[in-house]
Amino acid sequence: MSRNPTIRFMVWRNFALMHSKSVKSQPSINHLRAYLSMGVKANSVKTFISYLLSILVQAKRSVLMARVILALVVFGVTACAERLTSHAQDSAASATEILTNATAITNVTVIDAVNGVRKNQTVVFDGDNIVSVQTAGPPADTARRIDGTGRYLIPGLWDFHVHLTYDERLTAVMPQLFLSYGITSVRDTGGLMHEILPVVEKMRAAGEIAPRVFFAGPLLDGEFVVYNGIGRPEIGVSVPTPELARQQVIEMHAQGVNFIKVYEMVQPEVFDALTEIAGELDLPIDSHVPLSMRARDAGPRVSSIEHLRNIEMDCAAGAEKLHRARLALLQNDEGISGAALRTAMHSEQRLPAIGDYDEAQCDIVIAALQDTVMVPTLRLNSFVLLPPWQRPDWQEALSRLPTNVSRDWQTQAERRRSSPAGDPLFANWSMFLTNRMHDAGVPFGAGTDVPINLSVPGYSLHSELDMLVKAGLTPLEALEAATLEPAKFFGLEGNMGAIAEGQVADMVLLDADPLEDINNTKRIVMVISKGQRVVEQ
Ligand SMILES: [Zn+2]
Numbered sequence: 144m145s146r147n148p149t150i151r152f153m154v155w156r157n158f159a160l161m162h163s164k165s166v167k168s169q170p171s172i173n174h175l176r177a178y179l180s181m182g183v184k185a186n187s188v189k190t191f192i193s194y195l196l197s198i199l200v201q202a203k204r205s206v207l208m209a210r211v212i213l214a215l216v217v218f219g220v221t222a223c224a225e226r227l228t229s230h231a232q233d234s235a236a237s238a239t240e241i242l243t244n245a246t247a248i249t250n251v252t253v254i255d256a257v258n259g260v261r262k263n264q265t266v267v268f269d270g271d272n273i274v275s276v277q278t279a280g281p282p283a284d285t286a287r288r289i290d291g292t293g294r295y296l297i298p299g300l301w302d303f304h305v306h307l308t309y310d311e312r313l314t315a316v317m318p319q320l321f322l323s324y325g326i327t328s329v330r331d332t333g334g335l336m337h338e339i340l341p342v343v344e345k346m347r348a349a350g351e352i353a354p355r356v357f358f359a360g361p362l363l364d365g366e367f368v369v370y371n372g373i374g375r376p377e378i379g380v381s382v383p384t385p386e387l388a389r390q391q392v393i394e395m396h397a398q399g400v401n402f403i404k405v406y407e408m409v410q411p412e413v414f415d416a417l418t419e420i421a422g423e424l425d426l427p428i429d430s431h432v433p434l435s436m437r438a439r440d441a442g443p444r445v446s447s448i449e450h451l452r453n454i455e456m457d458c459a460a461g462a463e464k465l466h467r468a469r470l471a472l473l474q475n476d477e478g479i480s481g482a483a484l485r486t487a488m489h490s491e492q493r494l495p496a497i498g499d500y501d502e503a504q505c506d507i508v509i510a511a512l513q514d515t516v517m518v519p520t521l522r523l524n525s526f527v528l529l530p531p532w533q534r535p536d537w538q539e540a541l542s543r544l545p546t547n548v549s550r551d552w553q554t555q556a557e558r559r560r561s562s563p564a565g566d567p568l569f570a571n572w573s574m575f576l577t578n579r580m581h582d583a584g585v586p587f588g589a590g591t592d593v594p595i596n597l598s599v600p601g602y603s604l605h606s607e608l609d610m611l612v613k614a615g616l617t618p619l620e621a622l623e624a625a626t627l628e629p630a631k632f633f634g635l636e637g638n639m640g641a642i643a644e645g646q647v648a649d650m651v652l653l654d655a656d657p658l659e660d661i662n663n664t665k666r667i668v669m670v671i672s673k674g675q676r677v678v679e680q
Contacts, residue, residue: 244269244286248265248267248289248650248652251296252264253295253642254296256619257641264278265278269674272674275644276644293654297626297657299354299670301328301625302604303588303625304449304518305590306333307334309595319353320599320602326354327651328356328629329357330401333379335361343399358400361378361404362405364409365413366408367480369406369407369485375482400426402421403421404429408481410435414436414444418444428447430447432448432457437456446516449592450520451524454576455496456493457504457505459495459499459500516587521574521611522591523598524570527570528567536602541599581620586631587620588625588632589607589629591604591606608622608661609661626640628640650670651669654668667680
């Protein structure tokens with residue numbers, strides 16, 4: 144096999160037939176619950192009757208006593224029967240009640256990563272709960288009905304990498320923008336606690352129309368912090384020692400973070416402490432591969448990795464040498480800033496490492512990352528391959544932003560459009576590595592890093608889905624990356640990520656088939672968030 148990445152890129156482009164991952168099935172939690180409660184009821188009736196029978200045996204010498212016991216048995220059985228009947232009546236009453244408050248989407252094609260494609264379905268939801276999904280028969284007796292004929296219903300989408308507080312001009316408008324593009328859940332991967340907490344609280348407040356939000360708090364960085372507020376927003380904090388790392392995570396956990404984000408400048412002993420305390424507190428870890436470590440060592444110890452960051456350095460023939468050189472640079476003898484130090488290391492190692500690509504080395508790395516969700520942010524990594532201004536609907540998306548931001552971004556876009564395009568090596572590498580990892584069965588998450596680099600909230604998630612398909616995922620796998628995989632990251636796959644009984648009522652109704660063209664995820668007719676119809680075209 145060639146070590147020349149350009150040749151390898153061309154080779155993979157010719158692998159036109161991408162295998163598709165088999166769709167996983169899972170038991171419905173509600174079925175399980177119903178089954179369990181039935182078992183308990185049956186057992187208690189049995190126990191009661193056998194208890195009475197044992198008394199009867201003991202009292203067989205006395206006819207009078209036997210009569211008394213017989214009366215007791217009759218009484219007991221009657222009472223039981225009455226209880227069961229009244230329970231059945233209760234159930235029937237609540238079923239009727241559910242239907243009169245519910246909404247049915249009729250005759251719709253349901254698409255999700257758990258069940259694949261199901262045609263002619265009636266999906267009934269009541270508040271924030273999907274009550275049933277059935278092949279369309281006689282119309283359900285529900286209060287409201289939505290005609291799904293010729294339409295496609297997918298689970299609400301996630302943007303798995305957002306920064307709600309990165310640009311204060313956008314913070315307030317982001318929730319509505321996300322919803323308007325069908326994004327009903329977001330994972331915030333970095334913001335200072337005092338900034339992100341009020342935003343999360345507002346989004347979660349009762350009656351607030353906003354996506355579900357999961358957040359990490361600040362980037363946990365090394366002695367030298369990259370995002371320290373100088374020349375770029377302050378979204379990182381320094382955790383220079385294992386003790387401080389532990390303390391920081393314990394505090395953030397008490398403040399309610401849903402996971403932690405480990406950044407690039409942390410030292411291995413701090414990384415150890417972070418993974419240990421996160422494990423104790425049951426917090427998933429999102430990460431950039433720290434520059435002090437190798438992807439094959441750090442990767443398997445975290446739940447997700449962003450931007451494929453620093454993986455190229457471990458895929459090089461000279462990976463070990465590059466690692467030693469990084470350790471020397473990290474001494475930071477010149478005392479430069481965290482941001483400058485990181486940039487220096489990237490520019491010294493990134494492109495040379497890609498040029499030194501070694502398939503056997505990379506196979507070891509990919510094997511180590513089998514269970515780590517990759518969030519390649521291809522919209523960002525491979526920006527030069529398809530900049531947003533080349534997309535026909537970007538101008539319209541831009542017009543939805545506050546005027547000061549849209550003008551600013553328009554100017555940036557025009558300036559960049561007229562300047563020479565950058566080196567596409569890293570962009571191509573990101574597509575190539577995504578393809579190789581996908582072939583090897585590595586799981587993917589769809590995230591954008593919004594609003595960084597002209598990323599319109601909501602809109603850019605659809606660009607990411609498009610790029611994932613261009614990299615080799617099937618449209619259904621791209622949907623999986625924006626629905627089921629994010630749910631699994633938080634252990635919520637029993638309640639989110641599919642359209643099935645017992646799942647939350649986050650759904651997007653489309654008027655074109657997303658499996659035919661992934662860009663049809665933008666053909667939105669209706670968005671249902673937490674059981675509410677929040678967008679209707
Ligand atoms: Zn980010």
